[in-house]
Amino acid sequence: MPDISALKLDVMPQPTAPLGILPAVAAEKYPDTPFLSDTPWRTYDRPVRDFADFARAVDDYADRFWAGGIRRGDVVAVVQRNHIEVEGVMCALGKIGALPALLSSAMETGELLECFARLDDPYLVVDSTGLARLAEHRHALRRLTRNVLCLEETDENWVVPLQERLAHTAGPRDADEWFVITHSSGTTGAPKMAAHSTRSLFGMVAPMIMIFRDQYSQQDLNAKHLSFVHARTCAGTLASLETAMPALAIADPDPANVKRLMLEHRPTSLETHPNVYIQWESLAADPDRPFQHVERFISTFDAMHPRTVRTLLNASEHPRAHYFQAYGQTESGPICLRIVTREESADYSPRNVGHSGGGMEIRIVDEHGVPQPPNTPGLIETRSPGRMRGYVGGDPMPPEDAWWPMGDIGRLLDDGSLELLDRSVEHVDGVGSLLEKEDHLLEALPELVELVLVKDDDGTVFAVACPRPGTAPDPERFRAVAAEAGLPGLQVRFWEWEAMPVTGTSKVRRSVLRRKLAGRVHRTAATPALASKEA
Incomplete structure (x- = not known):
């Protein structure tokens, strides 16, 4: 396994060419490198392979x-x-x-x-x-x-x-x-519109490029189902072209299609959004073992729930199977990286998002900007080579050596790793980490495919839970588990996953849930009725 914290900025490569002409440069060097997709291109009239x-x-x-x-x-x-x-x-x-x-x-x-x-x-x-x-x-x-x-x-x-x-x-x-x-x-x-340069996109993936060159070969295949308009995907395209990494782009995330692709192409790396991985958990129990060849399960958008990590790693038969996670945002690029092996997944906590490395720096400050000692919660600030170049219509960017506010609450542990506790706007005093409580509830309720806790405008918290298809909601069981997690009296609304307002990266839009549901949830008791898309 690569040592993430040992990656040094002074040994990092630089982009071969501006991204606009990099496809031509890569085609000249590596013309036959696979660049596949599960569905044909509609806006170009020839196959792209x-x-x-x-x-x-x-x-x-x-x-x-x-x-x-x-x-x-x-x-x-x-x-x-x-x-x-x-x-x-x-x-x-x-x-x-x-x-x-x-x-x-x-x-x-x-x-x-x-x-x-x-x-x-x-x-x-x-x-x-x-x-x-x-x-x-x-x-x-x-x-x-x-x-x-x-x-x-x-x-x-x-x-x-x-x-x-x-x-x-x-x-x-x-x-x-x-x-x-x-x-x-x-x-x-x-949503905010953030601009990146070729160099800042490269800064996003330079650590991954170093890992690709050290750990991957032309026999590997990197399969991805992502938001193809996300900065992560733009940076990933750059990384694939720079390293001649064979790629398979997945547009259709339906589990039946994913199973077909896994069995046909046998990718050794698989990347998607955490909430999509949850939808693919059912494939782990498939007797055809579609994930058996996967060495790396990658997620760079949100931490995954422990249950999902264990399920995926146990579905792989690769002796070095591991989960690779990154913490960051569109504006900053990744700032923390972590690798979790199959053995480590038994007590994996997604609150620990790993170490910085490769020019990425982290500090924790209080509300006045004063740096805090280890193990003290505070606001997360970062410096990273993958920082954006500016917001559209926004103020001028601060100097590159200035600290960037992530909008999250966390703490640095004694070993230098970062523990992510909450989004600042979702934090509730006296409740602890809402993200940690979400992990606890989803772990204890395997009949759910998703669970989010949302802070109302008055500071109270309510839950939106998505049962697995064919599973009936059980409000009494939910309330009992919530009480054990330190959330007695937690109100819950059960929704079908397809009805959830999500972003292009399948993240739940908590602000939309707050706007749509807050009043209704607190006016009514928990109900087993499932909300549909029309709700």
Whole structure:
């Protein structure tokens, strides 16, 4: 196992080329490296199976954007289905020097329109999914965007289909210029748009690149189901191209599809969002053992519940199977890394998110910014090479050597590892760590696939619980377990997982639950009735 804390900034590699032209560089060096997806590309008319195909797709997109009038310096909002092809669109826009703003098609349409307004008259590039999401707002789009360009054929006369091609002129941005705009998850409020450069994206994954080069080979396959507009995925594409890491992008997370892919391709690394891993727990008991070849289960968005970690590791037959977790955010990149082996998973606590390394630094301060000694809870601040370059429409960024507030509460332990206790906005005095209590409840209630504790505006806490399909809610059992966890009288609302408001990274949007449910939960006792999407 690599020693995460031993990674040093002064030995870290630098990006080979700006991300816009990196596909061409990688295709020249490693043309046959697999670059697979579970579903065909819809906005490019040829198969994409390797780095050479990916580079050709990037050039084709660049020719189409050039024909559509996009030039260096233009800001381009992109709204497409969740598929790896959006990474090709990003690279193509970067190659001609435009600035892509990747926006999840899962965002509420009002939030998308607000993002367009903050981007100040951008081009808008859509596929059929993005077009369907935004069609009813076409009059607003005339005011908010310069032009709407569609990558698929369409009969809509208010958009421009990008079917013509004109040889583009490459003009990639410098490695320190803004290269791509992505957005935060919006779990506790409205999403923010954060800009990264090629170098800051590289800072996100430089520790992983060092591990790839030391631990991986061309016989490995890295399978991912992620939000393909997230900064993590942009950085992951850079890492794959830099290291010639074979990749399989999974667009459809349905367990039946994932089982097929696992048995057909036998990936040695698997990465997805924690809440998606929970949906895949059922595959661990499948007699065909679809996870048997996986050595690395990776999650870089949230810590996973202990039950899920144990279930996944026990489903692998690889002798070195482990769980690799990272703690960070869109704005900071990862700041803590941790590896959990199968043996260590028996007493794994997701509150310990590991050690910093590779130029990542952590400190704990009080509300006045005074550094705190080990084992003292406080506000988490960081310095990291993966820090964003700025917010769209925000104040100027502080100097690179300034400490960045994570918006979380935690403490540094004696061994230098970080214990994450709560989001600052969700913390309730006198209750302890809500995140730790969520872990306890989900561990004690295996019939649930998700459980979130939400702080109401008056400081009280309520729960939203999602039973497994086919499992009847049991309010009495829930109340008894909650009392054991130190939450007597905790009110609960049972919801189907499909009804939960989630981000593009499958994080539960607590702010939306607070807005929708707080009053109703506290006016009624716990009920076994399941809420549907219409609730």
